[in-house]
Amino acid sequence: MTSYLPPAQRIWWKVPVGRQEIVWIAIALVWCLIMFFMMPYWHVYGKQNLSTEAYKTTPAQFGPKVQAMIDQYTVRHETEQQIPVVAPPAGSDIYMLGRLWQWWPILELEKGKTYRLHLSSMDWQHGFSLQPVNINMQVVPGYEMVLNITPDVAGEYGVVCNEYCGIGHHTMLGRIYVKE
């Protein structure tokens, strides 16, 4: 009378199911449905949804767009590497590129304003991990993801790379400033 012997009833699929199981399956199914509806619900009422806007691109197309923004809006340089700090106007298209092993450039944004952030990789896959906010996205070469972000707390943020990208992966660290 066990699970490793053939079922006791030849026509086991006609044996009625006990009440306990029926009750549990019903409760579990309701919960599963609630979990499903939470996702569309959040698209309507929630404020954190990932954009689905994306384009095919190449390093040769994406690189110059980033450079154009840097040329126009650089306000200063930081570190020995002279990384440009770029302060584009509120509401504009802003760019950040990932490459071995840098997030480029540093962005300076205004609190409460919305920007269209374009992300892409020049080489391998990278992971855009905004810390300590903890927003994480996959950055895939050949694709340009565009999302609207609204930084709502001022401060200095790190952009960690959280997709393994080779031996210098742990040095791939970018920055975003959010000003009052």
Add this chain to the structure above:
Amino acid sequence: MGNFRLCPDSGLFFDKNAESLMKVNAVAAAVSLLVAGLLALGVALTRWPAVHLLPADQFYMYLTAHGVDALLFWIIFFEIAVLYFASSTLLRCRLAAPRWAWLGFALMVIGAITTNVAIFQGNSSVMMTSYVPMQAAPSFYLGLILFAVGALIGCFVFFGTLVIAKNENTYEGSIPLVTFGAMTAAIIAVFTIASGAIILVPTYLWSIGYIAHIDPSMYRIIWWAMGHSSQQINVVAHVSIWYLVGGLLLGARPMSEKVSRFAFLLYILFLQLASAHHILVDPGISAEWKIFNTSYAMYLAVLASLIHGLTVPGSMEVAQREKGYNRGMFEWLRKAPWGNPTFSSVAISIVIFGFIGGITGVVMGTEQINLIIHNTIYVPAHFHATVAVGTTLTFMGLTYLLIPVLFRRQMILPTLAKWQPYLFGAGMTILILFMMGAGTLGVSRRHWDMDFTGAALSFEYSGMAYTMMGIAGIGAVLAVIAGGAFLLITVGSLLVGKKLDASAGLLQSFGVPLAPEAYNAEPEILPMAAAVEEHGSAGFEAPGTFILAMLLLVSFVVYYFINWKYLSSVWPLS
């Protein structure tokens, strides 16, 4: 004739070929686990910030090998043994095409060695996911392909054995539930290996220069069609073993054959594009596609696990109550054989798999919540709860059972064996909970240095994140010690354990059959389970389990909404 041996202790019949193949697969699995565990120690001690053991290149090399050896080689070698057990042994049927089965085994061994050599040569530290366009040595992919072909042969040997058993009428009625579960696993395995071939063969050709370009986004979608479904195989395999162990140790029978089989079927039906939950934050994938493919509108694969979560312990409760452990809600549980390592392994595995692995998996597979979890160390925390406790600990428990039965050796160090599952469970739980915590604080997975030494800019994780990674390291050390204890007990038993049959020599432990005289049994047709009186189907047969299941559900609901709350606090984005 003379192809079967009757195990006098368990009453199981072993076909000579199946027996040898089970042994060699189990031994290959144990070797893989040994390697994976040693590597885990290096990896975990590097992620422990105060220790930071290995240099970066070795860390990534070890991590790649740890993932491949643990998740693929240890688990799949063992699963092939389980498939042969569930078909040949449980159905008392000769194994189909034993030569093919040996070929499959040989391919798997060659594949596993090839990939390991590629990794340890140093140019293939690409992680087991090997996301393009990062490239490994061609032999890295080739080894994986050979291994997969070998495993596929194993699946077909399993199907062939089912057909023989049917044609030769070795059993009455329908196949047992455990065999049904194994069949589910094998069906999913065929789908998995097909997806694997679709992605790994072109990747291999790309690595040797025949193909110029592989789209990295497409790679992720198809790779995860393999990567995710292979995890579903593990779930099905360990749930089947839960049923088996309940039956063998407690005499449990399924509460309802129909419900349990239906739940297995749901895994097959609602699996297809479960890869979706691995690409929730990838560029350009529509929200509708993601929502639909992670849930099929009602999460029916999750429902299946919730069903087994009730029926596995429920069937044990019913069996215990029939033995008279009827007082209160939980006497049946208190009087369970907690000192038997097979039972305690399964019990711990059920709890950690359900309460941690299952809940975290659904939470982080929710479209929007994935934003705050993707690629943080929360992710390895989740899958150590599913595969390292759920699957691995269950397999360990089954191994304890098989040493006397299959290998005909008495287990050595019984006291250590009694404690081993608890130690492994405790170490793993510490590792898991604190990696979850650190992940919530943003700590990245697959990352050599949370101090970012050498970076142009700087960022500092909170002190709490460091503390959590440290405590996780302590848990890891405990788990590795417990893993070592498991291997010491099992390998030691094979080598020096007391022989239960005069002919059980050393070679016999490694795949050579017992002396020919042992194979003198002629199994009778496997009978149907004895019908039991219908009782209590109107009431609740397993009220204690129902309370535990409700506890699971409440934890699930609370934790789920906590994560939505946390999500609502991050920067608005659209």
